[in-house]
Amino acid sequence: MGDDALIQSYRLSEWCSNAPILEEDLALTNFALDMTGRAQAMLSYAGQVEGKGRTDDDLAYKRKERDFYNHLIMELPNGDFAYTIARLFFTSTFEFFFFNQLQNSADTTLAAIAAKTIKEVRYHNAHAIDWVLRLGDGTEESHNKIQKAVNELWMFTGELFETEEVDALLRDQNIAVDMPVIADKWKEHVAQVLSEATLTIPESGYMQSGSNKGIHTEHLGHILTEMQYLQRAYPEATW
Amino acid sequence: MVKPSHTKEEIFAILSAIADPEIPVVSIYEMGMLRDVTFSDKGYEVIITPTYSGCPAMGIIEQDIKMMLDKNGVTPATVKLVYDPAWTTDWMSDVAKEKLKKYGIAPPLHSSCTQDVFAHNIIECPHCHSGDTVMISRFGSTACKSLYQCNDCKEPFEYFKCH
Numbered sequence: 001m002g003d004d005a006l007i008q009s010y011r012l013s014e015w016c017s018n019a020p021i022l023e024e025d026l027a028l029t030n031f032a033l034d035m036t037g038r039a040q041a042m043l044s045y046a047g048q049v050e051g052k053g054r055t056d057d058d059l060a061y062k063r064k065e066r067d068f069y070n071h072l073i074m075e076l077p078n079g080d081f082a083y084t085i086a087r088l089f090f091t092s093t094f095e096f097f098f099f100n101q102l103q104n105s106a107d108t109t110l111a112a113i114a115a116k117t118i119k120e121v122r123y124h125n126a127h128a129i130d131w132v133l134r135l136g137d138g139t140e141e142s143h144n145k146i147q148k149a150v151n152e153l154w155m156f157t158g159e160l161f162e163t164e165e166v167d168a169l170l171r172d173q174n175i176a177v178d179m180p181v182i183a184d185k186w187k188e189h190v191a192q193v194l195s196e197a198t199l200t201i202p203e204s205g206y207m208q209s210g211s212n213k214g215i216h217t218e219h220l221g222h223i224l225t226e227m228q229y230l231q232r233a234y235p236e237a238t239w
Numbered sequence: 240m241v242k243p244s245h246t247k248e249e250i251f252a253i254l255s256a257i258a259d260p261e262i263p264v265v266s267i268y269e270m271g272m273l274r275d276v277t278f279s280d281k282g283y284e285v286i287i288t289p290t291y292s293g294c295p296a297m298g299i300i301e302q303d304i305k306m307m308l309d310k311n312g313v314t315p316a317t318v319k320l321v322y323d324p325a326w327t328t329d330w331m332s333d334v335a336k337e338k339l340k341k342y343g344i345a346p347p348l349h350s351s352c353t354q355d356v357f358a359h360n361i362i363e364c365p366h367c368h369s370g371d372t373v374m375i376s377r378f379g380s381t382a383c384k385s386l387y388q389c390n391d392c393k394e395p396f397e398y399f400k401c402h
Contacts (some may be wrong), residue, residue: 023386024377030378037293041322112323116292119325119402120382125379 002042006060008091009035010223011078011095022079027127031088034120041113051080061231066214073156075220079149082135082142086149089128093189094160095121106174124201136197139191148195151202158207161186174201243278245313250276250283253311256318257303260296264342267300271330274321281314283308288326290402291382328401340365345387345398362398374398392402 012032019025043056071090078084099121102114135146161183163171170176194201210216230237245253255268264368267273267287273288286302289297301318308316327345336346353386361370369391376386377400 023378026376027378031383033293033295033382033383035288037291041292060300063321081352112325113292115321115325116289119327120292123377123400221372 002039002046002056002059003068004074004091005035005042006039007068007070007074007220007223009033009039010227011074012084012088014078015084024081028084031120031124031127034117034124035068035084036235038113038117038120042083043117045109045113057231061228065216065224066219068216069211069214070220071156071211072208072217073153073161075217075223076153077150077154077219080145083149083152084144085128085131085135086146088124089132090153090157090190091160092121092125093127093154093193094157094182096125096184097185097189098177101177101182104174107181110175132193132199133197136194136199146197147199150199154202155206155208159209159211162209162212164212243283245283245311247276250285250308250313252388253307253313254285254304257307259298260303261383262339262342262344264336264338267303269332269335271326272300281342282317283313285316285318289320289325290326292322293382295339326402328399331399335375339399343396344384346397347399347401357376362387364392364394365396366394367392372396 009032012028012035015028016025016032019028033118038055039060043059047056054158065204067070071091073087074085083198094120097168099114103111105111133141161179163179167176167179180217191201197230250366251268254273255266259265259267259272260284262270263290270290271286272290273285274288277284277286278309285308287297287304297320301320303319303381305377308314326391331347343365345362348360362372363370364372364387367389369389371390372387373390375388375395376387378381379386380396382401383399385400386395387398388395
């Protein structure tokens with residue numbers, strides 16, 4: 001969860017000064033800021049649970065690619081604006097249902113972070129939906145671009161709902177969420193918005209996988225090269 | 240056990256002088272960010288909660304609190320950031336809302352965020368009080384505000400989103 005927030009934040013930050021309009025620049029970087037905050041909270045807690053004294057910064061800047069567990073969809077390059085919006089729509093819809101349930105987690109820290117996050121994600125999701133509708137039901141060109149993005153990203157959505165044995169154990173203790181329930185809600189909501197946007201829902205086909213084993217696309221390594229540069233070049237440097 | 244030299248109320252009163260770094264007309268107390276003060280053998284612990292998870296002002300606020308307490312002899316003191324319960328615009332006092340309005344920021348309409356957050360509400364212009372306003376961008380200069388414009392006085396203004 002921390003890695004998802006961190007990597008997604010990194011990608012959205014890349015829109016800074018590059019978005020089609022100023023308001024969009026503000027919106028996307030606002031989201032990135034929310035996500036950096038979430039990453040801090042999640043990674044601090046992960047370090048605390050691990051008990052080896054690692055801080056949020058240690059986890060963000062000193063882990064290698066294979067030790068990151070963000071979903072592949074988060075690390076994919078931004079593509080064009082339609083591609084970024086389609087991804088934000090898929091991920092924020094997932095996060096909406098995910099954090100909505102995580103608010104009831106038996107783990108009070110996770111529940112508190114989730115309660116905070118859900119308020120922010122609601123804004124991210126509303127914004128993404130606005131754009132999906134506008135682009136999908138807009139001009140022929142905008143329609144084609146967002147449809148292409150939806151089609152290309154589709155194979156990365158299955159991974160969002162994958163679970164491991166450890167998830168089942170956490171689920172039994174009411175710490176983790178019930179993924180199949182979230183998957184159903186996600187599918188229903190996504191289908192509803194896409195059809196309202198006059199877009200075609202891709203057929204279920206091959207789904208990419210690997211992140212829960214730390215296996216990534218080639219893109220994550222490039223992100224880390226830039227993100228971790230300072231700590232690697234000047235270890236322990238601080239502001 | 241060591242006895243605290245200051246009560247929680249006294250400490251809150253001292254910390255009320257700290258302004259929100261991004262909206263200097265309101266204090267962190269009025270914003271509802273100050274949650275509690277506890278005392279143990281290790282000294283005072285001030286519990287604060289962030290408005291937004293990525294709020295870049297939190298670091299400054301933490302420093303401000305430590306400096307202010309130090310200046311007033313409330314030592315040793317630490318600051319702890321908690322997320323539970325999550326901050327909501329409900330905790331913003333009426334005085335704070337009035338101050339925001341005078342400062343040119345329309346205060347949050349709603350209480351805690353529910354689905355009706357995105358319903359089309361009338362946001363009153365903080366300058367001429369007209370209800371005929373239009374949202375320009377849901378996101379503004381800081382994570383907590385949206386951009387609006389008044390159709391009557393034509394002035395742009397910010398609206399503090401409910402959260």
